[in-house]
Amino acid sequence: MTSTSFRTDVAIIGAGPVGLFAIFECGMLGMASHVIDVLDVAGGQCTALYPEKPIYDIPGFPQILGGELIDRLQTQAALFHPVYHLGQQVIELKRLPTDRWFLGTSAGVGIDAAVVILAAGVGSFGPNRPPLAHIQHFEQQPAGSGVQYLVRRRDDYRDRRVVIAGGGDSAVDWAVSLAEIAASVAVVHRRDKFRAAPDSVQKLRRLAAAGTIELVVPFQLAGLEGEGKQLTGVVVRDLDGQTRTLAADVLLPFFGLSQDLGPIARWGLNLYRNHVAIDPSTCSAGSAGVFAIGDIASYPGKLKLILTGFAEAATAAHAAHPVVHPGEALHFEYSTTKGVPAAS
Ligand code: FAD
Structure with a gap:
């Protein structure tokens, strides 16, 4: 009408x-x-x-x-x-x-x-969401916590433990950028190769070599841990099925639109x-x-x-x-x- x-x-x-x-x-x-x-x-x-x-x-x-x-x-x-x-x-x-x-x-x-x-x-458009159990519990949280699909304000991530998932431009660029202000940054990707601008990938590798960023490769997201709606950890799994938990306040999955x-x-x-x-x-x-x-x-x-x-x-x-x-x-x-x- x-x-x-x-x-x-x-x-x-x-x-x-x-x-x-x-x-x-x-x-x-x-x-x-x-x-x-x-x-x-x-x-x-x-x-x-x-x-x-x-x-x-x-x-x-x-x-x-x-x-x-x-x-x-x-x-x-x-x-x-x-x-x-x-x-x-x-x-x-x-x-x-x-x-x-x-x-x-x-x-x-x-x-x-x-x-x-x-x-x-x-x-x-909307983000591609990873198929993780109970992910919706951690969505719709204040910026800088839970599961977020985009960074609106970089400063919301200051002193946060950030886990980034993905291997494209957004994942690489935000890892490099947030490494300057976050308490920690880990990048989870299913292979040790990134589909991003070569210059950005070089920066990522330099920061990883210096211990500023942790590259968690080849791993995939496997689950989320939290207390109530508060995210505390991201569970990842390697190709052999071995899992480990990364301490996290926020997960940023960048799997495209x-x-x-x-x-x-x-x-x-x-x-x-x-x-x-x-x-x-x-x-x-x-x-x-x-x-x-x-x-x-x-x-x-x-x-x-x-x-x-x-x-x-x-x-x-x-x-x-x-x-x-x-x-x-x-x-x-x-x-x-x-x-x-x-x-x-
Ligand atoms: P969009 O920006 O997608 O805007 C389309 C709009 O149409 C949206 O707001 C949508 O809500 C609206 N819409 C859709 N359907 C309807 C409907 N039925 N009714 C009403 N509204 C509707 N490009 C570069 O050139 N350089 C870069 O460095 C660069 N970096 C990027 C980094 C990232 C992380 C991303 C995601 C993209 C980047 N791009 C870059 C790509 C660039 O953003 C796009 O090429 C650009 O936004 C396309 O503009 P657009 O106006 O065609 O479409």
């Missing part, structure tokens, strides 16, 4: 970094945007998963924290007065007889848009392995007026990087312009020539 209705040029599904930059690119071409996100705050993976982690490959910023990048993108987007609908999922997308699009959200909001830009990342496209899978788009296949020259998702950009968009050679998504936002905005403003000539202009509206 739809309780509130809006009409706009562009509806952007997903307020991650790429969706936020799409607001700006559309605004530069005279198109107004409404942005919908199932999370309560804008920023997608940057805000939800690594607000305090430095990103090193945003052009012009040798280093910028995930949260800071989002603040800057929102400031840049604010020039074009986007309307945000946060804390609600787009559950319905259908073509109207007018050739425009209708989006319905879980909060009963209805949006009538000329163009839809899907910037939905991996869909509604579960990808669930959710309602997006039912909208008749060109799906390819949980992604939306697009034509990279326009970012068109196959239906007239629907574009996909950022992590959700797939084509041969696609790099899942924020900077790739930024370029796709510009491409989609240019391809959307004739749909929103039919018959209106669009002369390509640089931002330096065109200028932007004064901040209000």
Whole structure:
């Protein structure tokens, strides 16, 4: 049931970094945007998963924290007065007889848009949880204790006994970072090989050689020990079935994200392995007026990087312009020539 209705040029599904930059690119071409996100705050993976982690490959910023990048993108987007609908999922997308699009959200909001830009990342995302008995007893604890799937504030881990499980970038980067402030850091991984940036793996090995981090390899998580809801130990098992218990206040399992496209899978788009296949020259998702950009968009050679998504936002905005403003000539202009509206 739809309780509130809006009409706009562009509806952007997903307020991650790429969706936020799409607001700006559309605004530069005279198109107004409404942005919908199932999370309560804008920023997608940057805000939800690594607000305090430095990103090193945003052009012009040798280093910028995930949260800071989002603040800057929102400031840049604010020039074009986007309307945000946060804390609600787009559950319905259908073509109207007018050739425009209708989006319905879980909060009963209805949006009538000329163009839809899907910037939905991996869909509604959540962590892959390890299959440990009674794990739910230790979840939903204050940050820095129990089982946590992301580090929102690094300082919550000061003087804590931290066990990290996993062998990817998050596991390695957080082990290196938290080793500076935690009482102890142990990294549990099923093999003695890490799938992370070589430089980070080198740092991890240096800290392990110095005794600052304990590498518990090849081991797997086997259980949790605690008093009430208070985690006290993480049980691990090696390939021979031998177990040992690591003293712990907090377990950080970093086993990647579960990808669930959710309602997006039912909208008749060109799906390819949980992604939306697009034509990279326009970012068109196959239906007239629907574009996909950022992590959700797939084509041969696609790099899942924020900077790739930024370029796709510009491409989609240019391809959307004739749909929103039919018959209106669009002369390509640089931002330096065109200028932007004064901040209000
Ligand atoms: P997302 O950030 O995933 O945002 C998509 C948004 O869409 C989400 O907020 C989601 O809630 C919303 N959504 C989905 N479905 C719906 C729906 N139906 N209705 C409403 N809302 C919906 N990239 C780099 O370039 N450099 C790095 O150094 C880097 N480091 C990373 C470190 C970590 C730990 C992780 C996890 C990722 C890293 N990445 C990095 C990847 C980067 O974060 C992603 O490429 C980027 O977030 C993709 O942006 P996006 O806007 O496409 O999607």
